[in-house]
Each structure stands twice: as structure tokens, then as C-alpha cells.
Amino acid sequence: MLKLDRQWREFSLPYRSLSSVFPFFLAFDRQGKICSAGPSLVKFCSMLKLGSDFEKLFELVTPSIGFDFDRIMEQLFTTFFIRILDTEKLLRGQMLLRADDESELLLFLGAPVVREMSDITRWGLSLKDFAIHDSVIDLLLVLQAKNNTIRDIKRIHGLLEREVETRRKVERDLHELNEQLEQRVVERTLELKRSNQRLGQSLTLLEENNRELRVLNKMGEMLQGCASLEESLDVISYSLGRLLPHANGFLQLHADETIQPELSITWGGLSHQPVLQEIATDCQAIRTGEAVLYRSGGNLPCCHHLQGTPECDSVCIPLLANDSCFGRLSLQCFDRERNSDLGFQARLQLIYTAGEHISLALANLRLQENLRQQAVQDSLTGLYNRRYMNATLDREILRADREASTVGLVILDIDHFKRINDQHGHETGDRVLQCLGVFLKQRIRGDDVACRFGGEEFVLILPGVGLDDLVRRAESLCYEIAQGEFGVGVSELPALTVSMGVGLYPAHACAQDDLLICADAALYRAKSAGRNRVVCYRA
Known part of the structure; x- marks a missing residue:
């Protein structure tokens, strides 16, 4: 509310807005007691205390009238000056009624009369003493350059409202940007979490694949x-x-x-x-x-x-x-x-x-x-070959020496085998050799070894046997073969007979070669004596 041209006029100038914009304000009651003052005004006038008399601190310069509440209410003041007593400092401002209680207080708004901005520092003030935020500094300079009119105040108020609205819009925009940023942070966090999960799964799969490769490599090494x-x-x-x-x-x-x-x-x-x-x-x-x-x-x-x-x-x-x-x-x-x-x-x-x-x-x-x-077995008969026979005979002789035992050796030869090949063919001869090999496998003991010596000759190695037992077993085999207890599937084939020579280590020889010579000599004697018999070596 403002009394202008002797009439009260209402302007949209809230008291709080003015007091926040103009730190040089002074409010007093009808008795002339100061009720409140702006912080910059208090700083500017160190003698100012709440409850002080207005007339003891200030005097009206324009117009030249004393302080009287009622007279002031009747005057038309658009711009006036007051002087701080005992100083040369002037304040320029306007008289306004306080909006909430116009019958008690009159609000004085103003600022020091500053001809040059350098005077501010000389008086111990700064730009912060003139305005709360930066946009008002320019407005304050306008007030200093012009008469303080209601239009100026309304213009200032409008600029302040736009400034506040702009700042609020900026704050809303910042708030929205913060929310968007927070949402992006949440989404990015979830994406990172999912990426970490996928990475963890990939790492687990990689570790499992490495374990499987190690097992495969180890299996290959063990199989080798x-x-x-x-x-x-x-x-x-x-x-x-x-x-x-x-x-x-x-x-x-x-x-x-x-x-x-x-x-x-x-x-x-x-x-x-x-x-x-x-x-x-x-x-x-x-x-x-x-x-x-x-x-x-x-x-x-x-x-x-x-x-x-x-x-x-x-x-x-x-x-x-x-x-x-x-x-x-x-x-x-x-x-x-x-x-x-x-x-x-x-x-x-x-x-x-x-x-x-x-x-x-x-x-x-x-x-x-x-x-x-193939290295130790005869492919036709399935018996051990001559190479294996030599190695086995050496081993059994060494064992017999350690254990003070014996090694029996039997060499057998199929009688008239050439006649079988000539009359019935080599295929029949091979079948005869195969059947004889099967027969010998079935008749020997677990420790005995049956070998094909070459052609139609076979060798039996019998460890730990006595001479009498060796001869008796050889004669039993010779008899079973002659009786035809095995066949080859050829009806025209005559009964097979074999001749056998028997030698014993160490009774007849003291080395492998000597034992073979002894058994072979006995075989020659069996053939010379008419075949189909067993002959033991005699020196």
C-alpha cells in the first residue's frame, strides 16, 4: 500500500520481497520507535539499535519537516532524503506502508547516496550490502541514477520475479537432469551387474574347459x-x-x-x-x-x-x-x-x-x-616261435641254477611230414601243424612252454621236472598223437606219429646250446630207430 496523490494505492510489493532485496530498510511505529532495520543499514549506522527513537538518529532533509507519523502519512513523498545525525551520510528512499499492518508501521527503503562506487569501500560497505543476489546490483545502480519512483520499484520487483522464476526453472531443470542421471546410473549399474554375471559365468565356463583339457591331456599321457x-x-x-x-x-x-x-x-x-x-x-x-x-x-x-x-x-x-x-x-x-x-x-x-x-x-x-x-608267436600254430624259445630257455636255466632245479627239453618231429605235403597239399600240412599246436597247448602244464622250432619240429620246455617224469610225459604225448585223438578234417590222412628226443639240464648239458644239441641228437636216434618213439639222450 502506498499513499500517492493523497490516495492509498495498492501495489504488488510484498514486504518480505522488498526487505530481502533492499538491505537498507527501516521500519518504525507511530511513536517513532525503530522496530526493525536491514543488516546493511545496521552496518552503515553503528549507533542504530532496535527500539531507538528515530529523531535521535535521523532527520528528514527533504522536505524540511520534523518526524511526525501522522504528518508523514499526509504528505506525498515519492523520494526523500534523511541524514544520519552527526555524520554527512545521506540515505535516499521512499515511504511505504507495511502491507500486513499499515496503521502501525511505516517502512523506509533506501540506499546510501553514492556518487562513485569507490565510496562504498570508504564507508566500509561492499556490493553484498546492497543486494542479496547479483542481479539486484544492476537494479541498485539504476536506483542511484534515477529518482526512486514507484515505477522503478515495480520494475525491480518484476525483474526479481523473473529472476526468481528463471532460477526456479533452472533448479527444476537441474532436478530433472539429476533424476535422469540417477536413472542412468541405476540402469548402468544393473547393466554392469549383468555384465559381471555374464563375465562370472564365462570365467566359470573357461575354468571348467581348462579342467577338462587338463583331464584329457592327462588321460593321453597315461594311455601312452x-x-x-x-x-x-x-x-x-x-x-x-x-x-x-x-x-x-x-x-x-x-x-x-x-x-x-x-x-x-x-x-x-x-x-x-x-x-x-x-x-x-x-x-x-x-x-x-x-x-x-x-x-x-x-x-x-x-x-x-x-x-x-x-x-x-x-x-x-x-x-x-x-x-x-x-x-x-x-x-x-x-x-x-x-x-x-x-x-x-x-x-x-x-x-x-x-x-x-x-x-x-x-x-x-x-x-x-x-x-x-608276431615277434614271439608263430602265426600258423599260435605257439611261441624260436626267438621266444631261446629267451625262455636261457631264463629257465638261470632260474634252475638259482634254485638247484632242473629244466627238461623235448624236441619232437612229425614223421613223414613231407609225404603229407606231397600227397595232400601244403594246406593240409598247415592244418596238421595247427591241430598239433592246439593239442600241445592243451597237454602242457601252466609253467611249461610249447614252441615251434621250425618246419615240422616243435620244442617243449618243462621246468622243474625229473628225468623219469620227463620221459614218461613225452611217451604219453607220443602215444596220444599216434592213437589219433585229434584230427584235421581229412579222412584220407593216415594216423600221425612223431619222434621225440629228450634232454635234461644239468644232467645232460650245462648250457642252452648244449641242451638243444643233446635233445636233437636223441631225436636223430629216435628217427633212426624207426620213428614214433621217445629217445632220451645218453652220453
Whole structure:
């Protein structure tokens, strides 16, 4: 409210806004007591105290009238000056009624009369004493350059409102930006969390793959150190049990000539006995020569050996060497640990890789065993060959020396074997040799060794036997062969007879070569005496 032209006029000038903008304000009551004052005015006039009399501190300069509340209310003051008593400092301002209680207080707003801005520092003031925020400084300079009119105050108020609105808009924008930033931080945090989870899963998968590779490499090293197929099967079952801890499986080998089971081993929850009795022709992998996958609930009919097993994924892998199948590897329930399709394919590829390693290792072992057998066995009769006979005879003689024992040696020769070849053919002669080899295997003891010496001659090594027992056993064999207790499937073939020479270490000789010479001399005497007999060496 402002009394202008002797009439009260209302302007939108809130008291709080003016007091915050103009720190040089002074409010007093009808008795002339100062009620409140701006902080800069208090700083400017150190004598000012609340409750002080206005007339003791200030005097009106324009117009030249004394302080009187009622007279002031009747005057038209748009701009006036007051002087701080005992100083030369002037204040310029306007008279306004306080909006909340116009009958008691009159608000004085103003500022020092500053001709030059340097005077501010001389009076101990700063720009902060003129305005609370920066935008009002320019307005204050306008007030100093012009008469303070209501239009100026309204203009200041409008600028302040726009300034406040601008600042509020900036604050709202900042708030929105903060919210957006917080949302982006939350989304980014969730994305980082998901990335960390994926990274953790990848790390776990990598560690599992490294473990599987270590097991595969260790299995390969162990298979290389195996000396027999039986030993290698134990290594395979142990390694696959570590590689696929939740899987059941078996591995089966069969002979080259047939597909009947030869060697077999199981692990996990499978029973060993049904696998040993399994007929391999039922397996699709063996018939096709390729790995066969049986998915649970699939349409492909399972092999016979999978019937009755729990409903789960299974795979059969043929073991191949030189394009021929010599066995199979079968695994069931191998995918329990990884339910995803990617995990299933990775596990399946691991099984295929293990099958290739196993197939190659077993093929090499089978080849090594065949080579060893060919090195010590006669391919026609299945008996040991002459090389193995020499090594065995040396070993048994050394043992006899340590244990003060004996070694018996029998050399036998088929009578008139050339006649059999000439009259019935070499094929019949080979069958005779084969049958005689089988016969000798069946008649010797576990410690005895039967060998083919060459052609139609055979050698029997009998450790720890006495001379009388040696002769008696040789005569029994000679008699059984002559009686025809074995045949070769040729009806026209006459009864076979053999001649035998017997020698004993150390009674007849003190070295391997000497013992062979003695037994061979006895054989020559048996042939000279009419064949089909046993002759013991005599010096």
C-alpha cells in the first residue's frame, strides 16, 4: 500500500520481497520507535539499535519537516532524503506502508547516496550490502541514477520475479537432469551387474574347459604309458569318470575277425555283466561307423544296450582304426550339469574329442600288442616261435641254477611230414601243424612252454621236472598223437606219429646250446630207430 496523490494505492510489493532485496530498510511505529532495520543499514549506522527513537538518529532533509507519523502519512513523498545525525551520510528512499499492518508501521527503503562506487569501500560497505543476489546490483545502480519512483520499484520487483522464476526453472531443470542421471546410473549399474554375471559365468565356463583339457591331456599321457589293453581300459574309465562325473558309460572292444565282445569295462551306474553279454551288431554306431546321438524323447530307436536305462541323452561312438571298427564307447546322462543348448553342444564336442583320443590310443596299443605277438608267436600254430624259445630257455636255466632245479627239453618231429605235403597239399600240412599246436597247448602244464622250432619240429620246455617224469610225459604225448585223438578234417590222412628226443639240464648239458644239441641228437636216434618213439639222450 502506498499513499500517492493523497490516495492509498495498492501495489504488488510484498514486504518480505522488498526487505530481502533492499538491505537498507527501516521500519518504525507511530511513536517513532525503530522496530526493525536491514543488516546493511545496521552496518552503515553503528549507533542504530532496535527500539531507538528515530529523531535521535535521523532527520528528514527533504522536505524540511520534523518526524511526525501522522504528518508523514499526509504528505506525498515519492523520494526523500534523511541524514544520519552527526555524520554527512545521506540515505535516499521512499515511504511505504507495511502491507500486513499499515496503521502501525511505516517502512523506509533506501540506499546510501553514492556518487562513485569507490565510496562504498570508504564507508566500509561492499556490493553484498546492497543486494542479496547479483542481479539486484544492476537494479541498485539504476536506483542511484534515477529518482526512486514507484515505477522503478515495480520494475525491480518484476525483474526479481523473473529472476526468481528463471532460477526456479533452472533448479527444476537441474532436478530433472539429476533424476535422469540417477536413472542412468541405476540402469548402468544393473547393466554392469549383468555384465559381471555374464563375465562370472564365462570365467566359470573357461575354468571348467581348462579342467577338462587338463583331464584329457592327462588321460593321453597315461594311455601312452600303458603296456596292455587291459591297463588302458582302467585308465579310460578313471579319466572319463573325472571328465564327466555325472555320466554312466561303458567301453567295449572286439576282435578284428568277429564283432563279439573281447574286452569290456563299465563305470557309473551301469552293470558290467549285461555289457559283456551284449552283441555288438545291435549298435547303430558300429554298423554305420559314425557317432550316434540319442536324445531323450527323440524318434530314433535306441540300441539294445540302452533299453531299460533312465530316460536321458545318450551317445554311442565307434572306435575306428584304418577304417575298421574294433569297439565302441557309450555314454548316458552326460548333460546333467549344463542345461543350455550351448552347454549341451560343448559337452557333446568334448565327448567326441575324448572318443577320438581313446580310439587313437587303443588302436596304437592293439598294434603294439599285435607286433609283440608276431615277434614271439608263430602265426600258423599260435605257439611261441624260436626267438621266444631261446629267451625262455636261457631264463629257465638261470632260474634252475638259482634254485638247484632242473629244466627238461623235448624236441619232437612229425614223421613223414613231407609225404603229407606231397600227397595232400601244403594246406593240409598247415592244418596238421595247427591241430598239433592246439593239442600241445592243451597237454602242457601252466609253467611249461610249447614252441615251434621250425618246419615240422616243435620244442617243449618243462621246468622243474625229473628225468623219469620227463620221459614218461613225452611217451604219453607220443602215444596220444599216434592213437589219433585229434584230427584235421581229412579222412584220407593216415594216423600221425612223431619222434621225440629228450634232454635234461644239468644232467645232460650245462648250457642252452648244449641242451638243444643233446635233445636233437636223441631225436636223430629216435628217427633212426624207426620213428614214433621217445629217445632220451645218453652220453
